[in-house]
Amino acid sequence: xxxxxxxxxxxxxxxxxxxxxxxxxxALAYPLLSGAGRDKDVKRRLRVARxxxxxxxxxxxxxxxxxxxxxxxxxxxxxxxxxARSDPENVARLRMKLIRAGYLDPRAVGVFFLAxxxxxxxxxxxxxxxxxxxxxDASSAMRGLTVLATAAIGYHLPAFVLARxxxxxxxxxxxxxxxxMDLMIVCSDAGMSMEAGIERVARExxxxxxxxxxxxxxxxxxxxxxxxxxxxxxxxSDRLGLEEVRSFATLLQQSKELGTSxxxxxxxxxxxxxxxxxxxxxxKAHALPAKMSIPVTVCILPVVIMVxxxxxxxxxxTG
Numbered sequence: 001x002x003x004x005x006x007x008x009x010x011x012x013x014x015x016x017x018x019x020x021x022x023x024x025x026x027a028l029a030y031p032l033l034s035g036a037g038r039d040k041d042v043k044r045r046l047r048v049a050r051x052x053x054x055x056x057x058x059x060x061x062x063x064x065x066x067x068x069x070x071x072x073x074x075x076x077x078x079x080x081x082x083x084a085r086s087d088p089e090n091v092a093r094l095r096m097k098l099i100r101a102g103y104l105d106p107r108a109v110g111v112f113f114l115a116x117x118x119x120x121x122x123x124x125x126x127x128x129x130x131x132x133x134x135x136x137d138a139s140s141a142m143r144g145l146t147v148l149a150t151a152a153i154g155y156h157l158p159a160f161v162l163a164r165x166x167x168x169x170x171x172x173x174x175x176x177x178x179x180x181m182d183l184m185i186v187c188s189d190a191g192m193s194m195e196a197g198i199e200r201v202a203r204e205x206x207x208x209x210x211x212x213x214x215x216x217x218x219x220x221x222x223x224x225x226x227x228x229x230x231x232x233x234x235x236x237s238d239r240l241g242l243e244e245v246r247s248f249a250t251l252l253q254q255s256k257e258l259g260t261s262x263x264x265x266x267x268x269x270x271x272x273x274x275x276x277x278x279x280x281x282x283x284k285a286h287a288l289p290a291k292m293s294i295p296v297t298v299c300i301l302p303v304v305i306m307v308x309x310x311x312x313x314x315x316x317x318t319g
Contacts, residue, residue: 057116101165102211116158123154166241169211173240176209178277180216181248181270188263194252195223215239244273 091109098108105111129152131143138146167251180201187197202216215236230249237245248269255265 053082090212096238097162097166099239100169101162102169112158112162119154119157120151121154123151123157126150126154170241172209172211173242174277176205176212177242177244178270178273179209180205180212181266181273185263185266185270188266194262195220198223212240277318 031062094112095109098112124147127147129140130150132145135143135146165190183204184194184197185199187200188194192200198216202213202220205213205216218239219232219236222235223229230253233245233249233252237243251265251269252262254260255262308319
């Protein structure tokens with residue numbers, strides 16, 4: 001018996017089994033990840049109940065959508081509860097990261113873990129396809145390392161996407177917070193209270209900085225619900241992950257205790273934040289020549305050397 005045919009046969013069987021597994025898992029997880037058939041919260045709140053049997057009833061949900069939504073909810077809930085029992089601290093940190101990335105839905109943790117499972121299965125499948133199509137003559141160890149590498153890439157891909165989303169939001173928060181302070185100074189000079197000023201500024205920032213405006217709108221909702229200003233700003237700092245928000249809350253508390261001018265304190269704090277942002281931009285500009293030296297050395301310098309040497313080579317070869 002030819003022993004070299006046995007590993008190939010096993011690889012084909014494993015590949016077929018994994019293809020069926022990934023296709024089945026994708027078919028189950030696709031409605032969850034795509035959000036198909038999910039009503040928006042606003043539509044669900046504003047749904048008008050018509051009389052039973054009335055023609056053209058608004059908000060009549062198809063019967064087939066209810067079992068699908070229920071199955072999706074059970075899948076997300078079971079996944080979230082499983083990881084919450086196994087590692088609650090990691091789930092809490094992941095929940096905070098998702099909030100900072102803009103995913104405020106409590107089901108986002110379960111969706112993230114399901115996406116990680118699907119990405120892991122997709123990475124394994126991609127590795128097996130790569131091994132079967134392009135690495136037929138490679139050793140077994142190399143094949144195994146390739147499959148493990150693609151599986152690791154698929155496993156860490158959702159975390160990478162989440163980190164990029166957090167970085168994008170943090171950049172928007174840092175760029176928009178000085179503008180928020182300037183608008184708060186204008187509102188304070190106009191005689192508006194802090195609560196009314198935050199609500200007004202949140203509406204203004206919805207156009208230029210929608211993520212920051214959304215978080216400020218949540219602060220105004222919390223204030224209208226009866227929450228204290230210090231607690232609302234502390235919750236805002238946790239959602240944004242900025243040290244400037246904590247400093248802003250401390251500034252308001254000290255201004256209230258000492259009886260100092262709120263407008264003057266806000267103006268000094270805004271100038272300090274703009275100075276920090278300018279210092280950060282200057283630091284990036286000063287680091288640019290050092291970063292540009294690598295592509296210059298790798299891409300441009302060899303071309304210059306070849307342009308200088310090729311004429312000499314041609315001259316000596318023809319002479």
